[in-house]
Amino acid sequence: MFYLYCKQDRQRVRERQRDREPPKPCPQYLHGTSRSLPTKISLSPLSWRPSLHSRAIFPRCQKPRTLIVVATILKAKPTVLVAEKLGDAGIQLLKAFANVDCSYNLSPEELCTKISLCDALIVRSGTKVTREVFESSGGRVKVVGRAGVGIDNVDLPAATEQGCLLVNAPTANTIAAAEHGIALLTAMARNVAQADASVKAGKWQRNKYVGVSVVGKTLAVMGFGKVGSEVARRAMGLGMHVIAHDHYAPAGRARAIGVELVTFEEALLTADFICMHMPLTPATSKMFNDDAFSRMKRGARIVNVARGGVIDEEALLRALDSGIVAQAALDVFREEPPPKESKLVQHETVTVTPHLGASTTEASVYAWPSILASVLLLHHITISNFKLFLYILSIWIMMVQSELAPFVALTEKLGRLAVQLVAGGSGLKFVKVTYASARVNADFTAKKRGLNLTEERIVLDGSPENPLEFIQVQIANVESKFAGAISDSGEITVEGGVKDGKPHLTKVGSFGVCVSLEGSLILCRQIDQPGMIGRVGSILGEELHPGNKL
Numbered sequence: 279m280f281y282l283y284c285k286q287d288r289q290r291v292r293e294r295q296r297d298r299e300p301p302k303p304c305p306q307y308l309h310g311t312s313r314s315l316p317t318k319i320s321l322s323p324l325s326w327r328p329s330l331h332s333r334a335i336f337p338r339c340q341k342p343r344t345l346i347v348v349a350t351i352l353k354a355k356p357t358v359l360v361a362e363k364l365g366d367a368g369i370q371l372l373k374a375f376a377n378v379d380c381s382y383n384l385s386p387e388e389l390c391t392k393i394s395l396c397d398a399l400i401v402r403s404g405t406k407v408t409r410e411v412f413e414s415s416g417g418r419v420k421v422v423g424r425a426g427v428g429i430d431n432v433d434l435p436a437a438t439e440q441g442c443l444l445v446n447a448p449t450a451n452t453i454a455a456a457e458h459g460i461a462l463l464t465a466m467a468r469n470v471a472q473a474d475a476s477v478k479a480g481k482w483q484r485n486k487y488v489g490v491s492v493v494g495k496t497l498a499v500m501g502f503g504k505v506g507s508e509v510a511r512r513a514m515g516l517g518m519h520v521i522a523h524d525h526y527a528p529a530g531r532a533r534a535i536g537v538e539l540v541t542f543e544e545a546l547l548t549a550d551f552i553c554m555h556m557p558l559t560p561a562t563s564k565m566f567n568d569d570a571f572s573r574m575k576r577g578a579r580i581v582n583v584a585r586g587g588v589i590d591e592e593a594l595l596r597a598l599d600s601g602i603v604a605q606a607a608l609d610v611f612r613e614e615p616p617p618k619e620s621k622l623v624q625h626e627t628v629t630v631t632p633h634l635g636a637s638t639t640e641a642s643v644y645a646w647p648s649i650l651a652s653v654l655l656l657h658h659i660t661i662s663n664f665k666l667f668l669y670i671l672s673i674w675i676m677m678v679q680s681e682l683a684p685f686v687a688l689t690e691k692l693g694r695l696a697v698q699l700v701a702g703g704s705g706l707k708f709v710k711v712t713y714a715s716a717r718v719n720a721d722f723t724a725k726k727r728g729l730n731l732t733e734e735r736i737v738l739d740g741s742p743e744n745p746l747e748f749i750q751v752q753i754a755n756v757e758s759k760f761a762g763a764i765s766d767s768g769e770i771t772v773e774g775g776v777k778d779g780k781p782h783l784t785k786v787g788s789f790g791v792c793v794s795l796e797g798s799l800i801l802c803r804q805i806d807q808p809g810m811i812g813r814v815g816s817i818l819g820e821e822l823h824p825g826n827k828l
């Protein structure tokens with residue numbers, strides 16, 4: 279049996295809105311068979327928005343631009359634990375598909391107990407989904423739906439080990455977070471929160487709360503992804519000069535918005551205002567530390583609506599006390615909620631909010647399609663003829679971004695080539711992958727196979743057009759059946775890049791080459807003498823078409 283919501287629902291949706299009926303799937307679609315599914319329907323990230331059906335429930339959300347279809351083969355209803363408060367309308371919709379247990383503010387122990395009875399878990403950023411949680415589920419929980427962007431509160435390796443998918447809602451909060459960033463920036467510049475508290479305390483201190491203007495000031499956007507770009511657009515509307523720092527941001531997108539991509543150093547040196555919009559990863563953890571503050575333009579102002587962990591909070595306190603940083607506006611903290619006696623929170627020049635970046639009525643609506651999708655995944659969706667783009671972050675991470683697609687192919691081909699160069703029986707123990715950017719989490723699979731995998735990132739300055747300049751794969755402590763593949767440092771080395779959107783091999787051992795990695799590839803070494811290439815071509819031609827002399 280499947281549920282199908284599509285354009286034809288429009289009339290029923292209107293009727294239901296008018297009659298205020300509770301939302302429910304249209305009966306005429308309840309008993310279809312997979313054969314009655316239309317064949318020419320595609321799902322794209324753009325259409326992955328509130329459907330016409332959900333519009334009935336969320337009448338104020340934007341008009342869907344594209345027909346949206348959700349189809350699934352249904353088995354028994356799964357049990358879904360919703361561990362943090364989300365919009366009621368979405369919960370009602372979820373109840374059409376699942377037994378829903380809304381239990382908020384669970385202690386870690388309570389969560390571990392409940393999880394063993396659930397097939398899916400839905401959380402925001404406040405619930406720590408730890409290894410213990412996954413282990414307590416005994417393999418039952420198959421999907422964790424993160425109703426938001428950040429996934430740093432979920433133990434991704436533990437999820438992967440337990441065969442559990444992690445699905446987030448990467449675009450749901452974009453506008454909400456960007457608007458909150460701008461709200462904090464302007465409120466900070468004009469001492470809104472401090473002045474408000476002062477008036478409410480019966481004071482009238484007009485001289486004390488003289489602010490600074492933002493027009494003509496330089497704003498450095500740290501992390502130029504979806505939220506960073508939206509902040510940049512809005513700040514430009516306020517008359518600010520906007521620069522951005524992000525190793526992975528496509529230069530073309532920045533140019534199109536009118537933003538200059540700069541180095542970290544340049545951002546620190548020149549910015550009057552700095553706002554954070556990067557995820558918390560090992561690379562960004564405490565990116566703003568004593569060293570970074572010491573290189574900052576004196577009197578800079580900082581806004582953080584990303585994650586508390588990107589700033590070393592003790593270092594920020596020192597920078598505020600010494601006047602290097604004039605003001606800070608913080609929506610996020612290393613520990614949430616922060617301790618009551620936190621000197622940072624209580625600091626006169628600091629404006630704080632309790633992680634409200636995504637907290638708008640609209641954002642909670644936009645998160646639901648992804649969450650519902652995560653529950654539908656429990657039913658092993660069978661959608662032939664449908665392209666399903668979901669943000670599935672574990673098992674094999676596939677960020678569906680066309681600019682990265684050739685690099686995924688390149689990585690696979692380089693890996694295959696390197697392994698084929700190993701002489702039989704010499705075993706594979708040490709592999710090193712070098713790249714200038716990384717979005718693929720391969721280490722878990724490598725560990726399972728007993729491989730010692732080292733990754734090296736080479737961070738490039740400037741704004742490369744390519745998201746990655748090159749990827750290099752090295753296999754150490756093995757012999758090769760192709761002596762030329764051994765580099766000067768003694769490892770089998772292959773290197774490649776993407777040219778004109780296609781994966782290319784650029785190095786084998788210490789030989790520079792330029793070979794497209796499409797189709798089959800034969801590596802052979804030859805003595806440089808006339809007629810060799812023709813001879814090899816004839817042998818191959820003879821093998822392909824026996825009897826036909828080329």
Ligand SMILES: O=C(O)[C@H](O)COP(=O)(O)O
Nearest residue numbers: 402403404426427428636
């Ligand atoms: O990562 C996010 O999406 C934001 O930080 C919001 O988190 P929240 O869902 O806990 O509000």
